[in-house]
Amino acid sequence: MKTEQLDRYREEIKSRIGAEFRGENAISTPVDELSFYYSSTPTNMLATIYEPSICVIVQGSKEVGVDEELIPYDPNMYLLASVHMPARVRITEATESRPYMGLTVTFSMEQIFDVLKEVGRSSNPSKGAKRGLYFGDMQPRLLDPVARLVRLLETPEDIPVLAPLITKEILYNVMRDEGGDFIRQYVMDGSATQRVVKAITKIKDEFREALQVKELAHHVGMSESSLYANFKKITGMSPLQFQKSLRLQEARQLLMSRDVEAAEVAFEVGYESPSQFSREYARMFGLPPKTDTRL
Known part of the structure; x- marks a missing residue:
């Protein structure tokens, strides 16, 4: 049945x-x-x-x-x-x-x-x-x-x-x-895990902005070392690595859905250096960003 x-x-x-x-x-x-x-x-x-x-x-x-x-x-x-x-x-x-x-x-x-x-x-x-x-x-x-x-x-x-x-x-x-x-x-209120979830949400909402881990830790009520350890335990990444992953995922979606240059997308998702963007994009996806452009 x-x-x-x-x-x-x-x-x-x-x-x-x-x-x-x-x-x-x-x-x-x-x-x-x-x-x-x-x-x-x-x-x-x-x-x-x-x-x-x-x-x-x-x-x-x-x-x-x-x-x-x-x-x-x-x-x-x-x-x-x-x-x-x-x-x-x-x-x-x-x-x-x-x-x-x-x-x-x-x-x-x-x-x-x-x-x-x-x-x-x-x-x-x-x-x-x-x-x-x-x-x-x-x-x-x-x-x-x-x-x-x-x-x-x-x-x-x-x-x-x-x-x-x-x-x-x-x-x-x-x-x-x-x-x-x-x-x-x-989601248990006050737990270390719930505070990391709060940090994840803040990074996601502001992934284009420069990330200050000290300020993030203060925002969620944790020490920097505790935030780093618990964040990595849950996601397998540091807060900065997680932000970079969000930026690159967003960049790929933009490249594949819009007629736009890779350098323009780099700035749009928060990168200051198009060359750094290209290196990190290729490292994550195996190919340079121009491969995914519609231009």
């Missing part, structure tokens, strides 16, 4: 992703929280940053690099990100006849706090946790509201009212699972 239910939801979602595919691997939708992903070929390992979200595969598979470990990830699992979390990903199973298809539903911190207030605490251990990512077993009660969120694309007039409610339902079902305890450790 469980397998049949999951297969039915997956077929529905695959049909919608196929209908939305227009040649771009990443597909935005009228539901702001919902994005689709499509690939007819495996990919090389790429750096990415997960937002607070749940990620679902409905066909194909991929690997996610966390620490020095590569974690296989397929339709029988879901990936939960609790913070903006750097990782490495590659699609491992995809063909023209059976392309990789997946989706992401993002959550705001306000939504997470609202659901936590209603759900309360649980004693389930988060055995699937890997730093800021959690890998859980897919269940029909979770894929059902995901499919209904996708179904809203057929009735755009319902999206403003129903999308937030269904997104909350998805988050509620995550919280009822072991993933709930995983998220709780990142």
